[in-house]
Amino acid sequence: MDKSQSTGLLFEISHKGRRCHLLPDCDVPTKTSAELLDKKYLSNDPTHLPEMAEIDIVRHFVNLSTKNMAIDCNFYPLGSCTMKYNPKRHERLGALSGLAHVHPLQDDQTCQGMLEILWEMQNYLAEIAGLDGVSLQPAAGAQGELTALLVAAAYFRDKKEKRTKVLIPDSAHGTNPASAAIAGFDTITIKSNARGRVDMDDLISKIDSQTAVFMITNPNTLGLFDEQIVQITDLIHKAGGLVYLDGANMNAILGITRPGDFGADMMHYNVHKTFTGPHGAGGPGSGPIAVRKQLIPFLPAPLIIKTNEGFKLDYDRPKTIGRVRSFFGNVGILLRGYFYIRTLGPDGLKQVSQNAVLNANYLLSLVKEAFDVPHGDRCMHEFVASARTLRRDKKISAMDIGKRLLDYGYHAPTVYFPLVVSEAMMMEPTETESKETLDHFAKTLIKIRDEDAEFLHDAPHTLDISRPDEVKAAKEPMLRWKK
Amino acid sequence: MDKSQSTGLLFEISHKGRRCHLLPDCDVPTKTSAELLDKKYLSNDPTHLPEMAEIDIVRHFVNLSTKNMAIDCNFYPLGSCTMKYNPKRHERLGALSGLAHVHPLQDDQTCQGMLEILWEMQNYLAEIAGLDGVSLQPAAGAQGELTALLVAAAYFRDKKEKRTKVLIPDSAHGTNPASAAIAGFDTITIKSNARGRVDMDDLISKIDSQTAVFMITNPNTLGLFDEQIVQITDLIHKAGGLVYLDGANMNAILGITRPGDFGADMMHYNVHKTFTGPHGAGGPGSGPIAVRKQLIPFLPAPLIIKTNEGFKLDYDRPKTIGRVRSFFGNVGILLRGYFYIRTLGPDGLKQVSQNAVLNANYLLSLVKEAFDVPHGDRCMHEFVASARTLRRDKKISAMDIGKRLLDYGYHAPTVYFPLVVSEAMMMEPTETESKETLDHFAKTLIKIRDEDAEFLHDAPHTLDISRPDEVKAAKEPMLRWKK
Amino acid sequence: MPYLLNTPDDKNEMLKNIGASSIDELFSNIPESVRLNRPLDIPKALTEIELSRHIARLANSNLNADSAVCFLGGGSYDHFIPAVVDMVASRSEFYTAYTPYQAEASQGSLQAFYEFQTMISQLTGMDISNSSLYEAGSGLAEAILMAMSVTGRMGKVLVAESVHPEYRLSFITYLANLEPTVVTVACPEGKMCLNDLASKLDETVSCVIVQHPNFFGNLEEVEEIAKLVHSKGALFIVAYDPISLGILKKPGEYDADIAVAEGQCLGNPMIYGGPYLGLLSCKEAFVRKIPGRLVGQTVDRKGKRCWVLTLQTREQHIRREKATSNICTNQGLFALRAAVFLAAIGPKGLTETAELCFRKAHFLMDLLCKIPGVKPKFNLPFFKEFTIELPCNAQVVINSLIDDGILAGLSQGRWSKDLPNVMTIAVTEKRTRSELENYAAAFGAAITAASSQEKSKALKS
């Protein structure tokens, strides 16, 4: 069905004189800005926004929306992204006036309910991490990494130790080194071994007195739990360094093992992944961090404390690094995380991980018959398959498979990440999918493998567009509409 | 894109043991129903509902939804249905707890705000009708017709007049005669003349002392204002009858002329049309009626009255016909009507009709170049075109054109109604569409006219299905899924 | 002006194309004499900001089930509505579509209605269901018209006195000008008196209407009634509570012919009485007499399974005065909500909900009847709603509990002058033990106050 009438650009649909949001007449007698302000402040350039009626806006965006795939419509096994179902009760409760319309600078006494929720959330996240202190401030995982590294830097500065290096496995997510750089550290890459784990020899050779932090993702981005973890954290601690856990993959281990228990000193959560904040086509997220006792003094301010007079924002933190953003944090996502934890409880959270891991292993068991799975028959909550044989034999790439899946109503897996596997297809089914869905999906994958290569190179065939020219986009960047 | 995984029937997706809505444990010590109730009351048959997880339900219905056309996605010029835009503020405000969660049997003193809105609504509808009393009770237009006819019957009974006939033009909507039948009247059909108006000779010949009510739709279902109206209402009144106005087409005359002023004694509104209650794929509606002073005593109870102690439901109506449904009325739709009237105000409502009529005439001016428009160059808020020439010359029917429009992203006009025009295509653009949309739509119509007949017989070509077998559906009715 | 898209320039161009000199000219065949030559006397336009403020103020002035603890029933109940129901019903494609006349452009709703029809049939144990009526009161009227048509009997219609008074009044009103007379069967002990039924039942009776659980909350002897009714060839129409079917026998199990219900409890807000949802299901044999829309399964021209509105020759737009009903617009969106609700609650959830209602209602009944002077009005089994007798005027007690934030129940005195001290209380799964205990405590206090007031009044007079 043709949707082009309403899905042109807003600027093309815009029609001079159309209005949507009308404003009341001014009910005060005060003079206007033109009368009261010096001309030098006033704009001479009319505002160039589109002029739309409400019906135009609605048709435009509703029809546009149907050009997206999304969890609510499709199985979305995008590895490393934990695309689990976003419960509808969260949206209803998060929209309550008593939560959504609280101003961030209201005095504590006027928002005790909000503070109670967030204080509880601090505690839950500490307990799940097996760590002692939590800051809810970071806006996403990457900012959590940065915050924790700034905390580490402040800690070492406080201890008067000069440590400049952050060690990062080659399978790590790009945010790890990028965050380390902003925090002022040099990044040292650690190799993975053939089993997809940290290469211990390489690690040992690179640990020295300059080692500030070792950042590990465990389970790692290959979906493997590095069973050397205790040994690794011991080594780092012995060298006087701290261990950072990238918590993007917490969905595999909730209530089963805790980062603090296996030696991590700091970690971030991706609340938008593990605790099901809706991804919003790219955010918002929330990336709270949990740290061990000795690091608490350096956490950003404020933290929430419980006092005899109720809950309070505690700014009185002399050693704090400061803050990494304005206001408290991405409360909207934290609330959803809170709703989720309260809905599942201790037993439920453990079952989340059990089922996430069960689903991934089951999918692996179905997929391995048709595709290479370089790191073995077992995984945690996700695994990385490879199209390398297919590519060699039939010139069918991971990208081709991903694109063809779209035709069948499945979102593509994460492709070409992690970088350590060629033609990588990283699949994370999450616990909120059914066996039937996994069966269907695996069948479809196998069917695609047997389709014609040429046909696959041109996939998808049934979506609105196919294979956009990315080179052109980067070479002649068009980043905005112009008349 | 394939959506079949989630759009099978719920019963096919159902999986034994799945749950969505979980209930709390029982927190009272009372015995169970099995312990307290005699076995004869207890069901022996397990409930056969589908067993679904929340994600399954969401994917199912979200993907199903995209198989609908709707105002929010498509131009929807369905004649007689007034498919105008449904403002989003209405949904937000209608969902406020203080409106949505008020119990219908709450005492008046606990819901004064609700009563105030509805009392105001009674007044607005009386003013717009030019009539004296309003009952908000009827659930839709058809029930409004029935209610008013019951009022008329009670009125004549009270006057000890025996009048058995209701006169109805042949162009009338089917609900008119159907309502008359339930109200215990015989229906007499009045012909339309060549100009689409009431055939006065036929009318005059059928008026007699048995005439209870003349039901007229004005503007009528051909989109024509019958300028004989004053003459007609005079004739009926002289014969001792009452005039009923089917208000489905009120969108043409708001603030321009009033049924009471042109002689109607009773009328219904379709709040879901004229005052933009969302149609919900078939309801709910709301069909309040307005009547002249002498009929007020017979209106259903309760009405809302304003007293010194506030607003009250007045049940003390000795001559009332009773009631046509439980509880107050379709309040959710009435609220939306109230929001709409308050948003537009007196000037805005008049502009609604002016623009509805302007849009219809403009569309007519574009369409008439390509299609027959049997009743002339001018219309009110809608008009009826005909594909009869096309049918004769190219074997292209109104249905073919309607179905092909779907491919182009337009909902079909109302086809084959009113019955008095062959190959009728009844188009009602409403005031909430833009000139650009009408231009595009007309161009598309003309393009379709020139397409291949065979191709059109098989249209639509790009929707999920095409030309369902309706004969089979009626011959071997399958009205439910069975194992 | 909001929602109007034509700018002055647009209007001029359009008029030019039409060949009219002004918009007024388009209205020229409305006789001058009947034109309204003044603005409508309604308040001036409000922007969204102003309207939102105005409505928020009025809405805040209403007690409601979020701001108070609700024990009101009588056909509308404060059951929980899972968020997923609102979410699905807020899809633009569902709520801004018209009746699915163009099947190709409406498969989403048509399939959903087919699922709804199936689930209502499953729920009730009946063969088939239509795709909704307005609500229960007029739904019963439709059921009676249907029974008249099925049986060809134009004689009496019998109805238990224990049926909701607003339902009874609704169908009495519908039938006012038709042949049948509605005769009430007495319920001296809170349920239909079988002797009275037997005495009034004869071969002219088209149908007998019973509500189960009835307006007092009591269970009726539906199996015996069914046998009696059928023995005279009449149809048995039952008005049931959908939630009760998590525990109680289904209408199909006790051989009801037509089952009607108020579907508000299936995921629909109370919203001061409507829109609600009339459910009607029946035996297969009556399929061509059924009122309202029916969705049927068929195949498209390529053989693909699909759904259409079917058996439309029953309906007014084809059959006109001979139609089975005058209904056109029905309650589509609320049928969708009920479908989502039923899919969400599932068989286990329905049973658990019913059981919670049952146990909590019985717990509260026990608590209240410990208050001196309070006793059950009837000694009959009930489901989630029960009727008690107070030592004082019930409305006085109800009024005094408003300040405690309690919507306490319904005074039967509203409908029956003989029952000023009788009240009916509904308990849903949402009520917690502490709410019930607080209620009982406040109730006790209110009774004491009211009784002593009545006494002092009595002394004075």
Next chain:
Amino acid sequence: MPYLLNTPDDKNEMLKNIGASSIDELFSNIPESVRLNRPLDIPKALTEIELSRHIARLANSNLNADSAVCFLGGGSYDHFIPAVVDMVASRSEFYTAYTPYQAEASQGSLQAFYEFQTMISQLTGMDISNSSLYEAGSGLAEAILMAMSVTGRMGKVLVAESVHPEYRLSFITYLANLEPTVVTVACPEGKMCLNDLASKLDETVSCVIVQHPNFFGNLEEVEEIAKLVHSKGALFIVAYDPISLGILKKPGEYDADIAVAEGQCLGNPMIYGGPYLGLLSCKEAFVRKIPGRLVGQTVDRKGKRCWVLTLQTREQHIRREKATSNICTNQGLFALRAAVFLAAIGPKGLTETAELCFRKAHFLMDLLCKIPGVKPKFNLPFFKEFTIELPCNAQVVINSLIDDGILAGLSQGRWSKDLPNVMTIAVTEKRTRSELENYAAAFGAAITAASSQEKSKALKS
């Protein structure tokens, strides 16, 4: 358990296929020694009914802009959010999608972000915009890193003291371990002192940061500042208020290099501080230094116009430690909300909104300054937020107005010990004249009470 789909039967079948005897076995390479062999110490599971009750109770205990009249600002404002914004953002396809990596499966969001980028550019008069950052504080940090990269200068970063203290602290924290030092330019009279700026500005300075209107609500001399800053080859970074651009000069008009803003005011709820929306737009020349995601237009293999994430070589997932920023997840949904808001408000609506804010703020300022002892803290032009000096402690007055249902403003004493009697008040288009008059009356009474209390305390001590 909600959200978990595998039934016991499913699990058994799946384990069989996997070749594992139990789910525990799948976790076998987690060393025993680090397993948690007890349940997590968090509260037990709540059903939707229980959770809804629990959250409603907590939410009701918070004052908020619906239950109180809000005059708080400082970067977050109670502007009106048209319903159409919520409606679009609640579309499943938008809010449950991931970052649009698969362009074919994400054209809806990609096009919306492209429209967002365009509208932010139009709004600011800047060449280009990215598709969002977290919020304004860290957004300024990103802008500074960008300026360092553009200029190659690792020397000082100058910031006006009148910039929001939380923004300043944010970027100071970001820069803590990098070369540049942040130097504050004094604002003794409520806006940046140009002399102090001139004295601190040299060729090592990468950028100068000014907020306009600033944290006190005052307008800055942005045109003069721009000239000064550019005269030394530094970049001029401005933090603006998007709503103010309905009246005030756009950053592009006064030659800002990078414009950063808090986009909360563009249709996003205040929700206790986040998620918010960092806006960053800049001159075209800096395009390859811009942080965060960019959506670009291109064509697909059939030549059809479409959109993709572009210039990704700037980003962390490709460039790792050399990326322009570490940002990954950004604020997609809130960028969408802002896009809908901007389309809904349009050019006229923006100007009208700005003008309403302006006039109402000035009206209130005038009213308040009629109260004895209350006076403007600065004599500077302002937009919608202004700063006054009281004859008593501001926090005391603010606290006493809570009972009147008024969130009265921000005490500057919170951030500056020297300003205990100073407060800043924000007025949006939502405030009505009667709210402003009631506020002024309550304010006057509170001042009288607080002053006399202070006096009596002073006497006693």
